[in-house]
Amino acid sequence: MFTGISMFTTAVRQAFKMTPNVVFVLGGPGAGKGTQCQKIVEHFGYVHLSAGDLLREERNKPGSQYGELIETYIKEGKIVPVEITCSLLERAIEESGKKNFLVDGFPRNQNNLDGWNKVMADKVNLQFVLFFDCPLEICTARILKRGATSGRVDDNIESLKKRFNTYSTETKPIIEHYAKQNLVKTIDATRPAEEVYKEVESLFRKGAGDK
Numbered sequence: 001m002f003t004g005i006s007m008f009t010t011a012v013r014q015a016f017k018m019t020p021n022v023v024f025v026l027g028g029p030g031a032g033k034g035t036q037c038q039k040i041v042e043h044f045g046y047v048h049l050s051a052g053d054l055l056r057e058e059r060n061k062p063g064s065q066y067g068e069l070i071e072t073y074i075k076e077g078k079i080v081p082v083e084i085t086c087s088l089l090e091r092a093i094e095e096s097g098k099k100n101f102l103v104d105g106f107p108r109n110q111n112n113l114d115g116w117n118k119v120m121a122d123k124v125n126l127q128f129v130l131f132f133d134c135p136l137e138i139c140t141a142r143i144l145k146r147g148a149t150s151g152r153v154d155d156n157i158e159s160l161k162k163r164f165n166t167y168s169t170e171t172k173p174i175i176e177h178y179a180k181q182n183l184v185k186t187i188d189a190t191r192p193a194e195e196v197y198k199e200v201e202s203l204f205r206k207g208a209g210d211k
């Protein structure tokens with residue numbers, strides 16, 4: 001998918017030394033990834049790409065060939081095959097023409113990581129991994145509260161149990177993988193959003209990912 005466009009834009013980006021910078025944003029469901037990303041966008045001009053939002057958008061497109069699959073995976077708290085998610089991310093990066101990206105909620109398992117490494121790793125500069133650390137009880141309370149108004153098919157206790165299970169068995173090892181490479185910046189996400197953001201802000205001010 002999108003190979004023609006992407007080969008061209010990758011070549012143009014390389015010619016102008018516009019290699020995109022990427023920060024992966026990870027953490028359990030309800031840890032506050034989306035909330036903090038919004039604040040980073042406001043203050044630091046990053047483009048926020050939520051893998052979950054891109055998948056929901058694709059699901060909602062009339063006639064999408066992946067609509068049903070995405071719906072089922074989201075409800076079951078399972079991770080959609082990487083070819084779909086990675087194509088959506090790649091297209092969003094290329095179409096934006098911008099330089100700095102927050103990739104929120106990805107990579108969530110080994111399949112995601114392998115697919116990204118195969119297609120994208122050489123085209124972008126991974127700055128660091130921002131990890132919002134938050135215990136299950138606090139995440140649960142936040143998600144159930146969000147569920148009252150979000151309209152999301154997975155913001156309910158049954159889906160949430162499955163999402164937590166996926167998070168601890170599949171996503172945690174990915175965070176550990178990046179931790180071994182010293183790429184993970186861990187933030188205590190249990191405090192009020194404004195306080196969490198103070199720490200996030202100082203990280204970005206210091207240019208945490210500049211290499």
Ligand SMILES: Nc1ncnc2c1ncn2[C@@H]1O[C@H](COP(=O)(O)OP(=O)(O)O)[C@@H](O)[C@H]1O
Nearest residue numbers: 028029030031032033034035142146191192193
């Ligand atoms: N630090 C925080 N304290 C309390 N509630 C929060 C905090 N951060 C986010 N929330 C709320 O919790 C819910 C989940 O936040 P969200 O940013 O969507 O998390 P995620 O993207 O990690 O699932 C939202 O309703 C949000 O308003």
Ligand SMILES: O=c1ccn([C@@H]2O[C@H](COP(=O)(O)OP(=O)(O)O)[C@@H](O)[C@H]2O)c(=O)[nH]1
Nearest residue numbers: 029030051052073074077078079080105106
């Ligand atoms: O790379 C991704 C990101 C999300 N999802 C699916 O989308 C759901 C919701 O993800 P989102 O990041 O929106 O949830 P959050 O953690 O922010 O509550 C996940 O449980 C998965 O089923 C996925 O399959 N691959």
Ligand SMILES: [Mg+2]
Nearest residue numbers: 033034050052
């Ligand atoms: Mg989110």
